[in-house]
Amino acid sequence: MASNGSEPPPALATTTASALKVAVVGPVGVGKTTLVTSVSEIKPLTTEEYMSSDADRAQARGVDKHSTTVAMDFGRISLSDRLVLYLFGTPGQERFWFLWDGLVTGALGAVVLVDVRRLAESFDVLERLEKRGVAFMVAVNRFPDAPVHPLPELRAALDLPGAVPIVYCDARDRDSCREVLLTLARYLLVLAEPEPEPEPEPEPEPEREAEPEAAV
Amino acid sequence: MTAVDPRRRPGAAHRAAADSEPLARTYVITQGRSGAGPRRRFDLVTLILAAAGAADRAVPGLMPEHRAILALCRRPLSVAEIAAHLRLPFSAAVVLVGDLVDAGLAAERRPARAAAVDPALLREVINGLQRL
Numbered sequence: 001m002a003s004n005g006s007e008p009p010p011a012l013a014t015t016t017a018s019a020l021k022v023a024v025v026g027p028v029g030v031g032k033t034t035l036v037t038s039v040s041e042i043k044p045l046t047t048e049e050y051m052s053s054d055a056d057r058a059q060a061r062g063v064d065k066h067s068t069t070v071a072m073d074f075g076r077i078s079l080s081d082r083l084v085l086y087l088f089g090t091p092g093q094e095r096f097w098f099l100w101d102g103l104v105t106g107a108l109g110a111v112v113l114v115d116v117r118r119l120a121e122s123f124d125v126l127e128r129l130e131k132r133g134v135a136f137m138v139a140v141n142r143f144p145d146a147p148v149h150p151l152p153e154l155r156a157a158l159d160l161p162g163a164v165p166i167v168y169c170d171a172r173d174r175d176s177c178r179e180v181l182l183t184l185a186r187y188l189l190v191l192a193e194p195e196p197e198p199e200p201e202p203e204p205e206p207e208r209e210a211e212p213e214a215a216v
Numbered sequence: 217m218t219a220v221d222p223r224r225r226p227g228a229a230h231r232a233a234a235d236s237e238p239l240a241r242t243y244v245i246t247q248g249r250s251g252a253g254p255r256r257r258f259d260l261v262t263l264i265l266a267a268a269g270a271a272d273r274a275v276p277g278l279m280p281e282h283r284a285i286l287a288l289c290r291r292p293l294s295v296a297e298i299a300a301h302l303r304l305p306f307s308a309a310v311v312l313v314g315d316l317v318d319a320g321l322a323a324e325r326r327p328a329r330a331a332a333v334d335p336a337l338l339r340e341v342i343n344g345l346q347r348l
Contacts, residue, residue, distance in 0.1 A: 014291055080343075189335060
């Protein structure tokens with residue numbers, strides 16, 4: 001897809017002090033890598049890991065002919081000169097869940113990317129995230145040939161708690177993907193903010209964009 | 217242990233290794249050590265920065281992969297990126313990066329802890345995204 005082709009990736013600022021990560025989860029073909037590509041400042045990279053038991057076997061015996069690796073495509077967004085955000089696209093099927101332990105631990109949250117024609121494929125993922133206590137939102141990738149359903153119907157079909165944001169997006173469109181990430185970050189801020197604002201300082205109110213957001 | 221049946225889903229998200237060569241290479245590079253385990257030493261997004269001059273110094277005992285990591289980390293780089301650039305599984309990259317940190321040739325910058333519940337940090341994320 002887009003991205004900078006063969007140009008060397010821009011290095012991070014030397015001052016970059018820490019990194020954040022967000023998981024983009026969904027079934028194969030739902031557009032995870034497309035979304036990552038759309039917002040990443042680097043050409044997406046792929047990190048591989050052995051299927052859970054393979055790493056142990058590798059250690060124990062050296063070589064195993066049946067070793068299988070699973071890949072995660074990921075990209076990067078420099079948020080400031082001290083903060084960088086990484087986005088990891090990861091498959092949602094149960095047999096890849098071992099990957100999640102490394103990915104979801106310490107993650108800001110997750111974007112569950114769904115295709116309205118294959119909603120059921122995301123049920124397990126949602127349950128898994130809920131069980132792990134990972135904050136997530138749902139982004140419905142708007143495929144040109146897919147039917148458009150009202151968000152409240154999708155919310156009901158996915159049995160989402162009222163506070164969980166659900167939005168339509170176009171994984172190919174940078175602004176649309178950026179808006180998804182903003183929706184997640186704003187949702188996290190709401191969750192993180194204690195009821196009575198303890199800080200006396202006036203809080204700069206982030207302007208909200210008119211994205212078809214969580215229809216509540 | 218049952219290996220995943222490679223016929224089940226020939227998608228891009230996973231693939232059966234066509235042969236054992238990559239794993240053999242990894243085994244040699246890491247000398248059989250595995251970075252996989254319940255408690256990994258480095259996060260996917262731990263940033264690694266080579267010590268000043270470490271990339272240009274002839275340090276005895278380093279493997280080419282170690283030197284490649286030092287060269288990549290003249291500026292901060294995540295362990296996930298290191299693994300990707302070296303075409304190594306993440307767990308193998310963890311081992312090599314650990315060698316360098318232990319030897320004082322590289323430093324780690326850990327990911328922000330409890331970032332999801334830190335309002336100040338979340339505002340920084342929002343501001344950063346709005347500037348994109």
